[in-house]
Amino acid sequence: MAGIKINNLVKAFGNVFAVKNLSLEIKDKSFMVLLGPSGCGKTTTLRCIAGLEKPDGGEIYIDNKLVNDVLPKDRDVAMVFQNYALYPHMSVFDNLAFPLKMRKIPKDQQKEKIAQVAELLGIEHLLDRKPRQLSGGEAQRVALGRAIVRNPKVFLMDEPLSNLDAKLRLYMRSELKKLQKKLSITTIYVTHDQVEAMTMADEIAIMDHGVLKQVSAPREIYNHPKNVFVASFIGSPPMNLISCSFVEKGKTAYLDAGAFSLPISDELRGIVKEKMTNTELFMGIRPEDILVKKEKGIKGEVDVIEPLGAEFVVHLCVGEQILLAMLPKSAGFTDISPGDIVFIEFNLNNLHIFDKKTGETII
Ligand SMILES: Nc1ncnc2c1ncn2[C@@H]1O[C@H](COP(=O)(O)OP(=O)(O)OP(=O)(O)O)[C@@H](O)[C@H]1O
Ligand SMILES: [Mg+2]
Missing domain, CATH: 3.40.50.300 (P-loop containing nucleotide triphosphate hydrolases)
Incomplete structure (x- = not known):
């Protein structure tokens, strides 16, 4: 004991x-x-x-x-x-x-x-x-x-x-x-x-x-x-951190990342407003929570593809930012190559938001 x-x-x-x-x-x-x-x-x-x-x-x-x-x-x-x-x-x-x-x-x-x-x-x-x-x-x-x-x-x-x-x-x-x-x-x-x-x-x-x-x-x-x-620190490849601002316009609120904006629910809007110290935030999304599709979504260009065996990591240029997406080999999407235009979607259930100034988690 x-x-x-x-x-x-x-x-x-x-x-x-x-x-x-x-x-x-x-x-x-x-x-x-x-x-x-x-x-x-x-x-x-x-x-x-x-x-x-x-x-x-x-x-x-x-x-x-x-x-x-x-x-x-x-x-x-x-x-x-x-x-x-x-x-x-x-x-x-x-x-x-x-x-x-x-x-x-x-x-x-x-x-x-x-x-x-x-x-x-x-x-x-x-x-x-x-x-x-x-x-x-x-x-x-x-x-x-x-x-x-x-x-x-x-x-x-x-x-x-x-x-x-x-x-x-x-x-x-x-x-x-x-x-x-x-x-x-x-x-x-x-x-x-x-x-x-x-x-x-x-x-x-x-x-x-x-x-x-x-x-x-x-x-x-x-x-x-x-x-x-x-x-x-935890996760490999690491979580994508995307600089963004919290913006409210009339009835809607969204996270403005420059190259794209992500509308957020009323519930989330309430939480963010309560916890943030100012409007500058990071969105955090793990590579496995990025879906890569051939149409509809946030536009990105394939930069590098790294096969890891059971899955592969795709580096995508989205605006100024490089995002990493991890796709299972079974995604049936092995025919993409560097230079291709693709569309991505985030699994919003697993979206993280951080206060940029304090580094603390908001959700
Ligand atoms: N005897 C010592 N004299 C002066 N500075 C020291 C001494 N021991 C450790 N430090 C300093 O204290 C800090 C913490 O060192 P520590 O050895 O605990 O790190 P660590 O987390 O074990 O790192 P690592 O993963 O490299 O082993 C470092 O900045 C190191 O340079
Ligand atoms: Mg040590």
Whole structure:
């Protein structure tokens, strides 16, 4: 049993604020992914939780206990790093035994525990090898084993799969997720890979420049981003953001994007008017929510076509703007080529509107 609670965490290095007033709750036994671009403060947050950095402000609770002044070794957390440094001169067995020796666990119990963990991770046959005799994936599993072997309350993982090739990474992703559920250990996992975050997380916390931008389940983050940053960070290809102005003329209201205008319902008009700070907005539409047709709709010219296998991405020039549309291969529309004039329509059920000035979501 170990939930984690972070209250207003602040950490600065000189005049760089790596973490700004971060508050986050990680439920017991859950898998939280910290996601964000390079330098946004993920590792720093993790190191504060582990006790490897001293916060400049705020509180960290593990299992309802304030740990700000608790030494790293007494926090009962295990951290796995990107470059999982195994001790090169020690065998796999001795690498796994090391954390147990440090805790003065009797030899026979060490052996038993290592056997259990080795079986769990499928590394029984590697126990006599030295780290240099292991493949990347095997070394990664040994590093995990070393973290698991002492039953920590919390796992902290900092891009643990980033040294692996794509195929192994995919495999280890699902293995890790299964393992975490089996062991029921509260885990915080850092990555800048959104696919990793979407597939592994119970909840995703997205950071930017030290600030937490949203915490939600993966699907919620994708379907209901709270701001432009999250909307454009999650999704590949990214959401189309179209500059537009809110215009009212008599009984009707519309979003004027220059090259085209989008009439909006009375209901939507009410919401936009209530929430906007001024009339400058962004329309947000995901590539899969753009329909491409041969007639009727907003006119666009095909610029580039990228086949991705199961679907293809079409780059369209609409006025000054390039919009990306993602079409399934089955769309039966494979005969379009660069230079063709097409017509597009938005799936308005999934239209997003953002306030340009604040970056906050309106709908
Ligand atoms: N020891 C340090 N001294 C000075 N500045 C630091 C130190 N550690 C981190 N920083 C700065 O703090 C900010 C956050 O760094 P952090 O390592 O937490 O980012 P990150 O999100 O883990 O990035 P990445 O995805 O590249 O690993 C960065 O601007 C970084 O340069
Ligand atoms: Mg980092």
